[in-house]
Amino acid sequence: MSTLSLTSAFVLLFKRDLTLAYRRRAELVNPLLFFVLVTAMFPLGIGNDPVLIEKVGPGVVWVAALLSALLSLDAMFRSDYEDGALEQFMLSAHPVSILVLAKVLAHWMVTGLPLFIAAPLLAMMLHIPDEAIPTLMLTLILGTPVLSLIGSVGVALTVGLRRGGVLLSLLVLPLFVPVLIFATDAVHTASVGIPTTAQISILAAMLVGSLVLAPPATAASLRISLS
Amino acid sequence: MTSTLTDTASADCFEAKALVCIRDDRILFEDLSFSVNPGQALVLEGRNGSGKTSLLRILCGIRLPESGEIAWNGKDIFKLGPEFREHIAYLGHKDGHKPDLTPLENLRIAQGLGKAKTGIGLEEALEQVGLYGFEDVPTRNMSAGQQRRLAIARLLVTDAKLWILDEPFTSLDRMGIEHMERLFEAHLQRGGMAAMTTHHRVGFRDEIKLVRINLSER
Numbered sequence: 001m002s003t004l005s006l007t008s009a010f011v012l013l014f015k016r017d018l019t020l021a022y023r024r025r026a027e028l029v030n031p032l033l034f035f036v037l038v039t040a041m042f043p044l045g046i047g048n049d050p051v052l053i054e055k056v057g058p059g060v061v062w063v064a065a066l067l068s069a070l071l072s073l074d075a076m077f078r079s080d081y082e083d084g085a086l087e088q089f090m091l092s093a094h095p096v097s098i099l100v101l102a103k104v105l106a107h108w109m110v111t112g113l114p115l116f117i118a119a120p121l122l123a124m125m126l127h128i129p130d131e132a133i134p135t136l137m138l139t140l141i142l143g144t145p146v147l148s149l150i151g152s153v154g155v156a157l158t159v160g161l162r163r164g165g166v167l168l169s170l171l172v173l174p175l176f177v178p179v180l181i182f183a184t185d186a187v188h189t190a191s192v193g194i195p196t197t198a199q200i201s202i203l204a205a206m207l208v209g210s211l212v213l214a215p216p217a218t219a220a221s222l223r224i225s226l227s
Numbered sequence: 228m229t230s231t232l233t234d235t236a237s238a239d240c241f242e243a244k245a246l247v248c249i250r251d252d253r254i255l256f257e258d259l260s261f262s263v264n265p266g267q268a269l270v271l272e273g274r275n276g277s278g279k280t281s282l283l284r285i286l287c288g289i290r291l292p293e294s295g296e297i298a299w300n301g302k303d304i305f306k307l308g309p310e311f312r313e314h315i316a317y318l319g320h321k322d323g324h325k326p327d328l329t330p331l332e333n334l335r336i337a338q339g340l341g342k343a344k345t346g347i348g349l350e351e352a353l354e355q356v357g358l359y360g361f362e363d364v365p366t367r368n369m370s371a372g373q374q375r376r377l378a379i380a381r382l383l384v385t386d387a388k389l390w391i392l393d394e395p396f397t398s399l400d401r402m403g404i405e406h407m408e409r410l411f412e413a414h415l416q417r418g419g420m421a422a423m424t425t426h427h428r429v430g431f432r433d434e435i436k437l438v439r440i441n442l443s444e445r
Contacts, residue, residue, distance in 0.1 A: 005342065012339035016328070023327045084321025091287055092340035093313030099340075227290040 009094045010102045017106030020079075031072040032114040038064040039122045050127050057126035058136060058187035065115050065144060066176050070169060072111040073151040076103065077159045077222070086159075090226060097215035100222070104152045104215070112144035128191065135190035135200075139183035142203040149207075149214035150175045156221035179206060238265050239300055239314070241389055241420055246295035248281050255281055256442055259295070263438060265388075266415050269422040270429055273442030279424040280320065280393055282442070286422055287317045287391045313342040316387035318395055322378040326367035330358060330377050333366060334384050341385030352383040355410065357403070371398040379407055382414075390414060392423035405430070 021028050042060045043053050080086040089099050119140055123133050154172035158164030186199035242262035248255040255278030263269050271279045284290040286297060288304050288311065297304045304311040324333040334349045353359055356376040366374060375398050382390050390411070396404045408430050411421060415435050423429075431437065 005339075009339045012336055016325075016332070016336050019332070020325060020327050079325075082321075083325065084319055084323035085325060087289060087317065087319055087321070088323045088337065088340060090289060091312050091315065091317050093309050093342040094340065095309060223289075227284075 006094050006098060009092070010098055013089075013099055013102040014106050017103055018109065021106070021110040027075065028110055031068040031111045032118060034071055035064050035068040035115050036118060036122065038067070039126065043126065054127040054129070054191075057123065057128040058132070058184045058191075060126060061119060061122060061128075061136065062139075062143075062180050062184050062187075065140065066147065066173075066180055068115065069111065069144065069147040069151060069176075070172065072107070073148075073155050073172070074165060074168060076107050076148075076152060076155045078155075081159045081225070086222065087226060090223060096219035096222065100152065100156075100218045101211075101215045104148050104218070107152075108145050108148040112140075112148055115144060116140045128187065131193065132187050132191035135196055136187045138200060139186050139203060142200070142207050143179045143183045146179050146203070146206050146210050147176055149210040152218045153214055153221055156218045156225060158225075159222070160225035179203065182206075238418075239388055239420070240264055240298075241422075242298050243286065244296045244298070246282070246285065246297070247293040248278055248285060249293045250278070250281060259440070261438055261440060263389075263420045263422065265418040265420055267420060267436045267438055268411070268415055268429075268431070269420075269438045269440065271422070271424040271440055271442060273444075277442040279442060283317075283391050283393050283422060283424060284319075287315055288312065289317075314387055315389045315391055316382045316385060317391045317393075318378050318382060319393050320397075322374050324366055324374070324377060324381070326365070328366060329363050330366055330369075330380070331362045333377065334380060337381040338384040341387070347383055349384060352380040353377075355383060356380040357406065372400060372403060375399055376403065376407075379410065383410070388419050390419065390421045390423075392421060392425075394424055394426070396425055396427050 039060055042056070046053055046056070077086060080089070090096060092099060116137065119137060120133055123136055128136060151172050154168050157171065158168045161167065182199045182202050186196040186203070189196045189199065240262060242260075244260050246259040247257040259282070261269060271282060273279050281290060285292045288297075291305075299307060299311045299314065324337075328336075330353060331349055334352060338349065347355075350362065353362060356379050358373060358376055358380065361369065361373065366377065369377070375395075379395060395407060399407060404427060412431055412435060415421060415431075429437065
């Protein structure tokens, strides 16, 4: 099998998922809207205390990003499972883990990337110091793909269940916690002017690790869900 | 790559040995063996719930049999993985295409998931199943029968040798059924193979050799 046809299958599937997302724009806005609303509501709930808001800011942004990722995860394989397209992927002449990677990447592009773009605005709203905003952005661009990748394994395991929502949260939230801890710690550290190389390196390591390990696990889980 | 060369040179063979399928503690079938050679079609019959769909899913490798072996040219299909899957096309209960995409987009993906750009052109495939002129209509706006036709068009755009068909004639009109039978016949006469279930009496020409298995009379 040529690498060329594998690459074209990857690109084809990636484009397919972006096209599908674009044709259902209304659902696309949901995770972003959730993210923006939660972070916007927080200062209203806490009251007029800039120091406190500054302290909880990074945590709020990251918890909102995490929950918004969780909210959008279920859609990753659901419709493909229901209309039988997933069976066709499993019977493809290409390695399923590569196809899974294309789908996860497309999913991240439409759910994770918008959060990254909206983050600086929300950071300013939450009084996160200017010098910490690049770090926040960096943690988001490294961390949100990890959420999508880890989430894909959980979704693949629960897609065959009629009400897999609660189970999905139980499965993946504990695995999201390390990302949350290192990401928020990095932003806190940056806001007091200390270098954040350690946290960023660990987040990057998590990304590389999940990039390598999650797709085969997702492919195997999908196989279990379908059989 | 030498193995694929010999594959095409020698006649392909698809066989199942001593398959057992258990679902919900009920034995659906056991000790089921058969082989399918180029030009032959396996036709599965049996009552509802006799395990026809389960067998087809086992044959294409989506589902694991409780025991037994399925071999493509003498090699276990689960060991072959993608090397086996490039030779098959599966048409399940569900059509397997996206309602939000047009027929042409759906076929392009089906072709991309196959091994390479082989098979006939996308437009030609649509024309062969009687969907000429529907290239750019969203698939969700098409009737159930038309959607089934699109699913059958998917079989034509890769050069899969073994077609695994689960009730391919669902929602097709009588003319459509006859037309699709001609398409399946043409595939078999080109040296293809098929494994199918149907409630409809298969009206293939006499020279097509059918392997009939009735799952509820075993």
